[in-house]
Amino acid sequence: MKFEEKTIATEPIFSGRVIQVQVDTVTLPDGEQAKREIVKHPGAVGIIPITADGKLIVVEQYRKALNRSIVEIPAGKIEPGEDLTVCALRELEEETGYGTQNLTYLQEVVTSPGFCDEVVHIFVARDIFKLDNPAALDDDEFVEMSAITLEEAQNLMAQGAICDAKTIIAVMWLYNQQRK
Amino acid sequence: MKFEEKTIATEPIFSGRVIQVQVDTVTLPDGEQAKREIVKHPGAVGIIPITADGKLIVVEQYRKALNRSIVEIPAGKIEPGEDLTVCALRELEEETGYGTQNLTYLQEVVTSPGFCDEVVHIFVARDIFKLDNPAALDDDEFVEMSAITLEEAQNLMAQGAICDAKTIIAVMWLYNQQRK
Numbered sequence: 001m002k003f004e005e006k007t008i009a010t011e012p013i014f015s016g017r018v019i020q021v022q023v024d025t026v027t028l029p030d031g032e033q034a035k036r037e038i039v040k041h042p043g044a045v046g047i048i049p050i051t052a053d054g055k056l057i058v059v060e061q062y063r064k065a066l067n068r069s070i071v072e073i074p075a076g077k078i079e080p081g082e083d084l085t086v087c088a089l090r091e092l093e094e095e096t097g098y099g100t101q102n103l104t105y106l107q108e109v110v111t112s113p114g115f116c117d118e119v120v121h122i123f124v125a126r127d128i129f130k131l132d133n134p135a136a137l138d139d140d141e142f143v144e145m146s147a148i149t150l151e152e153a154q155n156l157m158a159q160g161a162i163c164d165a166k167t168i169i170a171v172m173w174l175y176n177q178q179r180k
Numbered sequence: 181m182k183f184e185e186k187t188i189a190t191e192p193i194f195s196g197r198v199i200q201v202q203v204d205t206v207t208l209p210d211g212e213q214a215k216r217e218i219v220k221h222p223g224a225v226g227i228i229p230i231t232a233d234g235k236l237i238v239v240e241q242y243r244k245a246l247n248r249s250i251v252e253i254p255a256g257k258i259e260p261g262e263d264l265t266v267c268a269l270r271e272l273e274e275e276t277g278y279g280t281q282n283l284t285y286l287q288e289v290v291t292s293p294g295f296c297d298e299v300v301h302i303f304v305a306r307d308i309f310k311l312d313n314p315a316a317l318d319d320d321e322f323v324e325m326s327a328i329t330l331e332e333a334q335n336l337m338a339q340g341a342i343c344d345a346k347t348i349i350a351v352m353w354l355y356n357q358q359r360k
Binding site: 002003004005007013014016017018019021023024026028029030032034035036037038039041044060061062063064065066069070072075077107108109110111112113114115116117118119139140142143144157160163164165166168169172173175176179 | 182183184185187193194196197198199201203204206208209210212214215216217218219221224240241242243244245246249250252255257287288289290291292293294295296297298299319320322323324337340343344345346348349352353355356359
């Protein structure tokens with residue numbers, strides 16, 4: 001493995017509900033030592049739900065880390081031991097009330113490789129339909145769903161309301177789909 | 181602001197060289213309280229350097245958080261008070277030995293809005309040229325540069341060697357450029 005860094009000590013810093021933080025001491029390729037601050041995350045799914053008329057389903061929600069509301073594709077953390085497809089269908093249901101029997105895997109996205117192991121698994125959901133009694137959101141989640149055209153998505157991106165990596169990738173993917 | 185969460189307490193957890201970690205207690209839109217684990221990051225730049233023959237300059241480096249080497253566009257943290265353009269030119273020089281007088285701003289990318297405030301500012305560098313005496317990398321950085329075609333980039337993405345958000349966005353952007 002090129003430029004491998006061997007861990008010689010791990011100092012646990014924080015174990016939370018979402019993340020764990022640790023500082024690893026590593027040996028560098030030249031024999032010197034360095035510290036690496038590392039955030040561990042359970043991983044997440046993101047879903048690109050496409051309506052029959054080619055619109056993208058998005059959710060607006062407040063993100064405390066940014067201190068503002070942004071527009072994203074539906075997404076959520078993987079529960080311990082949860083299958084990725086099960087997780088994607090659960091998050092789609094909870095955040096949008098939609099179901100699908102046409103879910104395909106698109107792409108794995110590492111969000112911040114410099115300090116974090118988070119991987120977001122992106123799925124595409126086609127032939128979506130409204131569920132009669134969808135599962136509810138978590139108690140601390142508040143989201144507002146809408147269906148937007150590619151052009152509306154591009155405008156939201158230009159305005160900064162769409163700004164996160166998984167949703168930018170979703171909009172670029174939709175652009176390539178609809179250009180074909 | 182839709183669904184705003186008001187901070188009523190901030191517990192500092194960790195202050196490192198790269199990240200700071202805190203747990204905020206917030207009031208939710210329904211009046212209930214919740215905890216938010218938050219990672220603060222100084223922000224970063226990513227550069228898409230394009231050669232005269234349309235190749236993408238990438239760097240391979242070991243990422244301790246992932247325990248493997250991956251292929252990324254050149255990138256790096258913003259120093260305190262540093263101008264974004266200055267930062268982009270510095271990282272391009274340190275990681276690739278290239279300079280440019282044709283740098284344009286492409287896109288702001290929030291990597292993990294669920295728990296982290298990191299923003300990566302993506303630039304495109306055209307008309308790049310080899311610098312005679314480029315600045316060196318930081319002592320704990322080891323990277324290997326190469327110039328790859330769009331097709332090679334897409335193959336690396338399919339193999340998982342290109343997997344991080346900013347580089348996926350760079351490859352999708354290059355695809356759109358070369359399709360025109």
